[in-house]
Amino acid sequence: MMFNIRVGGEAGQGMNTIGTLLAKSLLRLGYHVFTSKDYMSRIRGGHNYSDVRFSPEPQQSGTEKVDILLALNEETWEIHRNTLGDEGIVVFDQDDFSPEGQGPKKKGISLKKKAEEIGDRRIGGVIALGLIHKMLGLDLKQFKKVLEEKFSGEILEKNLQGLDWGYAEGEPIFSVSEGKGLKGTKLISGNDAIGLGALVGGVQFYSAYPMTPSTGVLNFLASQGERFNILVEQAEDEIAAINMALGASFGGVRAMTGTSGGGFSLMVEGVGLAGITETPLVILNAQRPGPATGLPTRTEQGDLGFVIHAAQGEFPRIVLAPRGVSEAFYQTIRALNLADRYQLPVIILSDQFLGDSEQTVMEFDPEKVKIDRGKLIKTHEEETPYLRYKFTEDGISPRLIPGEKGEVVLADSDEHNQAGNIIEDSETRSKMVEKRMKRMETIKEEMEPPLYEGPDPQNADFILVSWGANYGPVEEGRKALEEDGFKLGHYSFQDIWPLPGGNWEKTLQTKPWILIENNYSGQLGSLLKQNGTGSPEVFIRKYDGRPFTGDEIKRRIKEEVGPRG
């Protein structure tokens, strides 16, 4: 059982708040919840909507199908009427408009008028949610708790009054499976999970320039900064943001910066600076469609090729693209450890879909969190003087925190000798390039191969290949197709660069595969091709700024490969 409620209206009508309240109530009723947001780059007006999808089973994808459409204006009805199935119903403010035409069931209710009657015009949404709870046969107890935690006094009373009134206006028309009473689950967005990962991973400095859709991470860390001694600074531009983070990292603290593609473009020289100075740094790139300003509030996987090549010259880097919200948390911590251990830039490649979607996660496990600072040292015990870029077997030099009596630390963006001083001679230059690049071999060994799901690859008709947060929609589509008799495997890449080894190479050389990417050119596909996989049989792509959904994946694969079973 999957159920999807869409709340739509114009910016400023509070779709986010309504969606969040509903999602929290469902979470506490024991459901797995997945929410996604579709919003325009404006503060008032336009058309925005939020989806709240729930099920007793885990899920990581949105859907094309809507079961209840809460239309806060007539435009919402016009835009979304075709998403409602035969069983679907539109809920609308009967004093505002009346949905015309045949099709889905309709339920009018007094929202604005009733809210004003109760004495708070902001509670229209809560009235509607009371009605929706009744329609779904859900208890209001959890919802009331959520409201009690959020409001108090007269405002709380009015909210509760509205909720009860809305509830009384409806009748149970859907029969939904009961939630499983999950204990300790949380509903977290990708951005908050990255922020939480940064916090738990020991970040003490975060500098960023606000840029959608990465700003959620900046907000989250700013809200926790004082309590956890994290210095969060809004920089004057992204160039300052990355250079500040590098300054803090040179000082010895764990540092991070975050942006979207446009800001990342400004940071590029700084990425190279992290490379040549061997300064650990984690950079979040929450992708949105480009180039230039592109579609600010929408999603795309268009920056993969860009981030693995960004900056002039050659130097090692790592790129990780978390599969979902839970992974966003753990991969951020891993990114911080990798940055310290290999003394290089690590890029977390997220996107608007992952950043803004909330997902039910089981409790994050403190036991799984380890902080590994690699060769960072507090005191230099070997022969003096300390050499920041000392040649070593593995290409990684001990990194001294500046401030030890008798020793100094020199980092340099010019090519340098072991002490960090400028050089131009060919021998030292060659040795330094080799020192930096040889780390790539060790890193490659510890990159995790793509996650594989499905039958033994040899028995699969096709192998699906995805990366990053496309994992959820693709996996949902794959499972649905399995029920229709398809035999499909699925490789989902999370470690992108350096590309991990593994069985996938052989499998993709021998089996027909379907590449699924949220971009035009198939950027992971190009990378795989360079590794000798050949081309995919089918390429399912999307570059309209919207995320894939599970049902869309199912439909499009069927269109491409025909019926099975």
Next chain:
Amino acid sequence: MVEKKEFQNNEEIAWCPGCGNFSIHATLQGALADLDLEPHQVVISSGIGQAAKMPHYLKINGFNGLHGRALPVGTALAAVRKDLKVIVESGDGDIYGEGGNHFLHAFRRNPDLALFVHNNQVYGLTKGQASPTSELGMKTGVQVKGVSNLPLNPLLVALAGGASFVARSFAGDRKHLQEMMKEAIQHKGFAFLDILQPCVTFNKINTFKWYKDRVYYLEEDHEKGNWEQAVRRAQEWGDRIPLGIFFRQERNVFAGDFPELSREEVFDPRERIYCWPEVLENFK
């Protein structure tokens, strides 16, 4: 007692003979020794250009970063490592040109660091093009008809932007320069020191003699807390160029309430994360 020679290293210096940088280099060592600062207690963040090579020619902590970006690096360092003295050192092209935006925002942010700009009114490393402070009419290989962009008055910009310490000195007056450097390093907040520096190779207008003939000290009774007066004096340029502290004011320092982290705390941030599960309560 710290001695000057503790800052010496054996790097071969690549500046032209007679360059004003030599005197700034020697004076800086004197200022640091005078303040009893040891090499490990100081960090120089520099950008790109001749001036920016300073951390290579001293035994001192250094981050020689990108062109124009020395201020952001130094700003963060000063905030997270309050036990270190941060000096940002670069040229006029680096700080006023490439890094102009960071220069503007440093006044507002007021990080606890000293900014020394070697202002020779010309580009050295790229061989003689105009800098933001080059005089009108100065001919170069690029500005073939002479500079037509108005020269920037960095002191006036700093004052307008709210800088908490604004001073000027001259590389040819080491005694005064050392005094100014010491004052800047000791200032709590963003201390901006513009250092007039002859470029013997590329700037044939603003020579040692040109400066020597024009510079004079601000009067002893110049009110350092008087902003209007500072703005007025900062506009003096041409036949007479004042040196000294134009303006000084104590105000909130960037990240002033961020704790002073010891090197141990920097190394191991684990202590503070034990209570993180409480944060998760927001998400239920």
